[in-house]
Amino acid sequence: MKLNYVFLFLSDPLDSRIPDVEYEKEYKSASKYFSVGLINQERLFEDNVVTTTYKISNDDIIVYRGWMLKPQLYDRLVTYVEKNGGQMFTNLSEYEYTHLIPNWVKDNSNHVKTKWTIDLSDKSIIKLLEEFNGAVTIKDFVKSRKYEWNEAFYIPDVSDTKNALRVIHNFINRQGSELIGGLVIRDFIGLKI
Incomplete structure (x- = not known):
């Protein structure tokens, strides 16, 4: 099985179809070499709900790129990824340790x-x-x-x-x-x- 590294970035808070302006250059660079997707920033921070533009599958290793999240919110992201068959590059305990x-x-x-x-x-x-x-x-x-x-x-x-x-x-x-x-x-x- 070939692993597929996927970079998930936060979307722009006003337009969920484009990356947050602070991560736009990084998004463009990553998209040249990896699969990329967006996490709807407004839904994440306002409703504590994870939605993505990328359909996660079993061979996906997800790398989160965005603003620091509270551990509870990062846990929601981990749960979402795992329920959809993927795996986080940085698990919850590693995230908490570094943050x-x-x-x-x-x-x-x-x-x-x-x-x-x-x-x-x-x-x-x-x-x-x-x-x-x-x-x-x-x-x-x-x-x-x-x-x-x-x-x-x-x-x-x-x-x-x-x-x-x-x-x-x-x-x-x-x-x-x-x-x-x-x-x-x-x-x-x-x-x-």
Whole structure:
């Protein structure tokens, strides 16, 4: 049996017949060498339903290319692929391992000091902040808000508890229901080019 690698990309949120603009070049490149298909982005994120333009068969190995998904949503994709006879290139446990920061930090291969908590009370957060000195960054188990640098990502000095809590509260509030796992604090490493 010859394996067929299929790349599934998210569709444009406004037109399910074309790839998301952020993945358009990658889609075109992949289509030169592999089978490709689209996952309806609107149905996936709004209805938690997986629909694809590609008909999956028994010899298909599916590679997902798109925005990071919550593990529950990735699990739906895995289930859909398997029910249609295919197999994911990256299974759910591999996906969770690489996408949820506590999984890949706990094996000590990470060289940046990283701590986390699922308790989002100020008391727990302050206790966590006390384990650091100087500048830190914050995120949940998957995503940050680095595009909101001073407001919801970067804390220049953890000893300024008032500002640290302001940034952390902004982050938690802005993530809302999209917050995954808990709060992660990491030493900030200033790289100069």
